[in-house]
Amino acid sequence: MTTILLVDSHDDARRTLATALGKLRSDWTIAQADSGLAAMSQMDDKSATGHVDVIITESQLVDMEGVTLLDQVRSSAQQPLRFTLSSNSEAEAVLANSRANQRFLLKPVSAEQLANIIERSMRLQHALNEERLNLYMSTVNAVPSVPAIYDEMMKELASAHSSLIKVASITESDTGLTVTVLKIVNSAFYGLSNRVESVGQAVTLLGVHLIKNITLTTKVFARFKGSKLSARRLTQLNDEAMRIGALANQFARLAKLSRSTTDHCQIAGMMANVGELIATSKAESDDGQPSLSIEIIGARLLDSWLMPYAVVEAVALQHESPPRNVDMLSPLVVLHSIRYLQKTFTDTTDDQQRTLCHEYLAQLVPPAVAEDWMDAFHAIEQLTAAKPPRAA
Incomplete structure (x- = not known):
């Protein structure tokens, strides 16, 4: 039995959503709470709601902020999935830098959309907690922790007095x-x-999140220098991380996604191959090959870093076609589209390939967006062919 706990101080909105979810998924138990304290009380009293699988809160409750509640839930024994569902668009930017919240959903979101997201998230959680994966990760010596400098950046960005100058100075300390x-x-x-001469200038021109994401990728890849992973292959993976990250950033902007979703798209793109780093290093050290997909290995690492679930999902399922009933553009759709184009749009001058790819992408995004994405992909491929980038 799946139990969903809805937390919202607006009684009518909460009850309406609970009723709609209950009708769509009759095998779910939909519990409700009108405050953060009431939610924690229900979670502590398992006889009342049983094990809570997913908690969904508004960003502002009558007695506390939603993120405060989710931070308390994160430390609880039950460890449910933690979502925020809110009409406050400003909360999205704040919660994007909080590891307590796993997924932010901006209203309006239909009950059907929400039910589909919950089901996909729970399937992914099950895959990430599979015993084979637990055993595999426990035997890997090269599993990197969250880079300390990235963690420092995240804390600064989550601060109520966050400063772009401070973020730049954190980067320049290395x-x-x-x-x-x-x-x-x-x-x-x-x-x-014009050429950028300082990190502060880069932050001003390109945004703090891009610098944060480059920092994460650079530090993760640096962890594998000197390992048994060949220098050539490490460079190839590093270059591809930067290329996919740049493409994901462009795709998200062309689709006019929110700033935080664009950030998540870029992180997913840059971290798309992190599972191969781990799997290849382990395979070369013990002459074995992983029986698990490198994508789920990478997703497990990102989940252990408390990355947003939309990022974890995108990395885990990047080569799988997203369900056609996805009503909202997400990092999964963006990253999968890039992977599809890499595999299928191998000759950007071939009209037949272009038509085939456009027809496929138009099933996932509006036709005009599909056209823009293909043009962006073509431009990046030309840049790569002319002069492959060297990130490190």
Whole structure:
């Protein structure tokens, strides 16, 4: 039995959603709470609701902020999936830097959309907790922890007094990282007309989240230097991470996705191959091959870092066609589309391939967006063919 706990201080909205979900999924138990304290009380009293599988809260409750509730839930024994469903668009930017919230959903979201997202998230959670994967990850020596400098950036961004100058100074405290960041932002991928000379300038021109994501990718890949993974293959994976990340960023902007969703798309793109880093290193050290997909291995790592569930989902399912009933554009749709084009749009001058790819993408996004994505993909492929980037 699946139990969903809805937390909203607006009684009518909460009851309406609970009724609609109950009708759509008769095998679910829909519990309700009108405050953060009431929600925690229900979770503590298992005889009342049983095990809670998913908790969905408004961003602002009568007695506390939703993120405060989710932070308490994160420390509880039950460990349910933690979502925020809110009409406050400003809350999305705040919650994007909080690891307590796993997925933010901006209203209006239909009950059917929400039910589908819950089901997909629960299937993914089951896959991430599979015993085979637990055993595999326990035997990997090269599993990187969250880079300390990235963690420091996240804490600064989550602060009520967050400063772009402070984020830039955190980056500049690492000389090697500063060199890499400037090399990447000055690459043709980001199309700047004038050369960027400082991290502070890069933050102003391209945004703090891009710098944060480059920092994460650079530090993760640096962890594998000197390992049994060949230098050539590591460079290839690093280059592809930067290329897919740039494409994901462009795709999200062309689709006019929110700032936080664009950020998640780019993280998913840059981390798309992180599972191969782990799997290849382990395979070369013990002469074995993983019986699990490298995508689920990578997703498990990102989940252990408390990455947003939309990012984890995108990395886990990047090669699988998204369900056609997905009503909202997500990092999964963006990353899968890039992977599809890499596999199918191998000759960007071939009209037949272009037509085939456009027909496929138009099932996932509006036709005009599909056309823009294909043009962006073509442009990046031309840049790559002319001069492959070197991120590190």
